[in-house]
Amino acid sequence: MTRVVLGMIGLGTVGVGVVNLLSQEHHLSLKRIAVKNIGKPRPVKPPCLLTADPYEVIDDPEIEVLIEVMGGETPALEYIRRALSKRKHIVTANKEVLAKHGPELFKLARDNGVTIFFEAAVAGGVPLISTIHKGLEANRISAVTGILNGTTNFILSRMEEVGESFAAALGEAQTRGFAEADPSADVDGYDVAYKLSILSALAYGRFVRPDSIYREGIRNIAADDIAAAQEFGYRVKLVGSTCQFSPDKLSVRVQPMLVPLTHPLAAVSGSNNGILVAGHAVGEITLVGPGAGQMPTASAIVGDTINLASALMLPDFASYFHPAVESEWATTADAGEFVCPYYLRMAVADFPGVIGRIGTIFGTHNVSMQSIVQRGVKEKGARITIVTQDVATSNMNAALDELRSCNFLLEIASVISIFKPEFSNVH
Secondary structure, three states: OOOEEEEEEOOOHHHHHHHHHHOOOOOEEEEEEEOOOOOOOOOOOOOOEEEOOHHHHHOOOOOOEEEEOOOOOOOHHHHHHHHHHOOOEEEEOOHHHHHHHHHHHHHHHHHOOOOEEOHHHOOOOOOHHHHHHHHOOOOOEEEEEEEOOHHHHHHHHHHHHOOOOHHHHHHHHHHOOOOOOOOHHHHOOHHHHHHHHHHHHHHHOOOOOHHHOEEOOOOOOOHHHHHHHHHHOEEEEEEEEEEEEEOOEEEEEEEEEEEEOOOHHHHOOOOEEEEEEEEOOOEEEEEEEEOOOHHHHHHHHHHHHHHHHHHOOOOOHHHHHOOOOOOOOOOEOOHHHOEEOEEEEEEEOOOOOHHHHHHHHHHHOOOOEEEEEEEEEOOOEEEEEEEEOOEEHHHHHHHHHHHHOOOOEEEEEEEEEEOOHHHHHOO
């Protein structure tokens, strides 16, 4: 096999994993790696020259493929742009850059006859990108739904299995290296939103602007919610989904949801990811595996690199690997149009007629209750847990706004959507 010359930007945790795996691929020659600090001790001996100047890698005419594992939007975006303009193929795990600038970057790749490989950008070691891009080409994808962030899944699993608070479970995730010192990207849902933008592009041909994606994180999930979910036959998961809402709109959301214990997603534990892909021909398939970590991510990057190197000798191969992505951004449905059941936990003053007044307010806004449980608490009145029937988010929000104006309401502690199996198979 012809030797393929590679360059790399970044030699952090994932980069070290990439170097270790590339050492087994003798037809792939890593010529130069750009790093921020050349003198920094590393757990692997670099197999090639290190440089503090990324342009020494990008502008090297011998390097055919650039592996970008530095992460973050800037300056990675500028490096990828320049490399594409220099007609270098890109292998990247950078979900943020792709989600925010995908239309521009894929057009730039097409214009220069090169391609971008990005299996590692979504679900780490799970072959999700290649499955949708090539494995399911005969299908019209109706929905992609799942657990797309291993850090939050670890935290929620820990809260349930060990009984820890959110703060304690987050601390354990940080100790184990699953969460960053600043965990906002994970626990506030940004990471999943980036991934949903990319998945929307593959499934429906257009990226979604990340700030157009409905986003809720898990910071407000409490032990009481975990316990109530179990009592009602559910498990709390952070679920991301993209589906065709109408011929010209997508519904794209990331939010904590109560998932029925009988559903496959409820069984995805620890730091694993679990994704359901629904197609008109294949039905629904489930992919489960490690969504992050050094070696799963490195595996996806090196797998992409091997695939790319195998194709380089073919004429006009780049066009085969280009996803059918348009340069325009997708239009998204209004968040208020989403319909699902809801779980509510609130505290109210404990006097006669309160539940009747809640029922009247809900009825005014077309919110139908499936069940209501009241437990008395001397200091804080009564604690009420409600599960609703299907309701539009806009109606639910209007009912909650009216409740907040009532003098009997002490607190609305939690409002969590309930997952329905058909969400993952919308046709």
